Structure formats: C-alpha cells, structure tokens
Amino acid sequence: MALADKDGIGSVSMRRIAQELGIEAMSLYHHVANKEDVLDGMVDQVFAEIELPADGTEWKTAMRQRAESAREAMIRHPWAISLLGSRSAPGPATVRHHNAVLGSCRAAGFSIHMAAHAFSLIDSYVYGFVLQEVNLPFDESADLDEVVDSMMLPFSAEDYPHLLELTTEIILQPGYSYGDEFAYGLDRVLDSLEAAARG
Incomplete structure (x- = not known):
C-alpha cells in the first residue's frame, strides 16, 4: 500500500514489492498466490x-460518517478508487463493511431493494467526488490566484x-476548499434517499 500511495498502483508488482522488502520475488509466493492476491x-x-x-446510530448520521471516512481513506490511497468494487475475492473487512452498510439501511426501514439503491448511490457520489478531488490541477497548498490566472489567461x-x-x-475567496462541496452534495443524496424510502 505504501508503494501504491507513493508511486501509483502501476508500480505494484511482485518484483517491486520484493525489492522494497529487500527479498527475492519468489519468497513472496510463500505468503501470497500472485499479484491479484496482493491487490485483494x-x-x-x-x-x-x-x-x-x-449499531443503533441514526441512519443518516451513520451514512454520513461512513461516507466521510470512505472519502478520507480514498484520499490517503487514491489508487484504491478504481479497485474497491473490482475484486472477485473480497476479504473479511470488505464483507463486514458491505454487510454493516446494508444492515444500517435495513434497520432504518429500507426495503432490500431500496438499501441496494442507497448503497450504490452513496458510493457513486463518494467515489466520483474523490476521483474529481484528487485529480484537480491544484491542492490545498497551491496558490489559487496563480493557478486560476494561468487557467483563465487564454479566455476572455x-x-x-x-x-x-x-x-x-x-x-x-479566502478559505476556499473544493472539499467543502462534499458535505453539501452528500446531504442532498441522503435527503433524497430518505424521501424515496418513505415514499
């Protein structure tokens, strides 16, 4: 994970992992079957x-906390966005996570179909937001005046x-952060899901 965080998911290979660990690549196969096992x-x-x-947390509060936590994890590990839903051999944390999210929706009175809709819509919003956020041409440390000037210069x-x-x-404006948009959009998603579940 540290290797992917530093150099991107394309840098993760059995050879590179072994090199980082100071061992022979073949030694890794005593612990994992292949690269797919590592990615899982x-x-x-x-x-x-x-x-x-x-358990017992009000649905919207629980979903908001989970979405914020997922966003933070994906910002720490931007390579994960493209992999989170792609694995055919989910591990125990993945299964526990999915079960807990569905359980929270069901405990709030969502039908199983509405719980599936909620899970999909919330994650689509979170993943999409983070994908856009991590690919912006500036970050929180950038001098926004300079970035905006260079972007807008060719346009009237x-x-x-x-x-x-x-x-x-x-x-x-002072204090602007694109990340502040996350809460607004998430609240709209959660409000609409709650209304749909009641309707």
Whole structure:
C-alpha cells in the first residue's frame, strides 16, 4: 500500500514489492498466490480503514460518517478508487463493511431493494467526488490566484462571464476548499434517499 500511495498502483508488482522488502520475488509466493492476491489484500485493508456504521446510530448520521471516512481513506490511497468494487475475492473487512452498510439501511426501514439503491448511490457520489478531488490541477497548498490566472489567461471574461463569476465569487475567496462541496452534495443524496424510502 505504501508503494501504491507513493508511486501509483502501476508500480505494484511482485518484483517491486520484493525489492522494497529487500527479498527475492519468489519468497513472496510463500505468503501470497500472485499479484491479484496482493491487490485483494490491499483493497481489503482500505475497507478496514473505513468507519463502519455503529449499531443503533441514526441512519443518516451513520451514512454520513461512513461516507466521510470512505472519502478520507480514498484520499490517503487514491489508487484504491478504481479497485474497491473490482475484486472477485473480497476479504473479511470488505464483507463486514458491505454487510454493516446494508444492515444500517435495513434497520432504518429500507426495503432490500431500496438499501441496494442507497448503497450504490452513496458510493457513486463518494467515489466520483474523490476521483474529481484528487485529480484537480491544484491542492490545498497551491496558490489559487496563480493557478486560476494561468487557467483563465487564454479566455476572455466577456465570453465566459459565469465562469469568471464562479472564480471570483467562490474559488478565490479566502478559505476556499473544493472539499467543502462534499458535505453539501452528500446531504442532498441522503435527503433524497430518505424521501424515496418513505415514499
């Protein structure tokens, strides 16, 4: 995971893992079957980092906490976004996570179909948001004035007044963070799911 965090998922190979550990690649096969086994374990570890909904926690609170925790885990491990739903051999943390999310929905009175919809919609929002967030051309440490100037320089303010308005009224304001949009969107998703489950 440290290797993928540092150099991306493409850097993860049996040879590179062995090199990082200071051992021969063949030694790894005493512990894992192949690279797919390693990837399964990495994904399971990411799921282990995501806070599970606690029994008895109100549904929206539980889903909000889980979504925020999932976002934090994926920001720590951006390579995981493309792998979390792709593994055909889920580990115990993955299975426990999925069961807890569905259980929280069912305890809130969601039908099994509505629980499936909720799980899919929440995760689609979280994964999509994080994918966009980690690929922005700037981060929290960047000088946004310089980044925006370089991005907007080739374009006329008269031709793109709405983009200029967004940039000056929101993005360039002190304390702006794209990540702050996460809570607003998540609340809309949760509100709509709650309304649909009641309807």
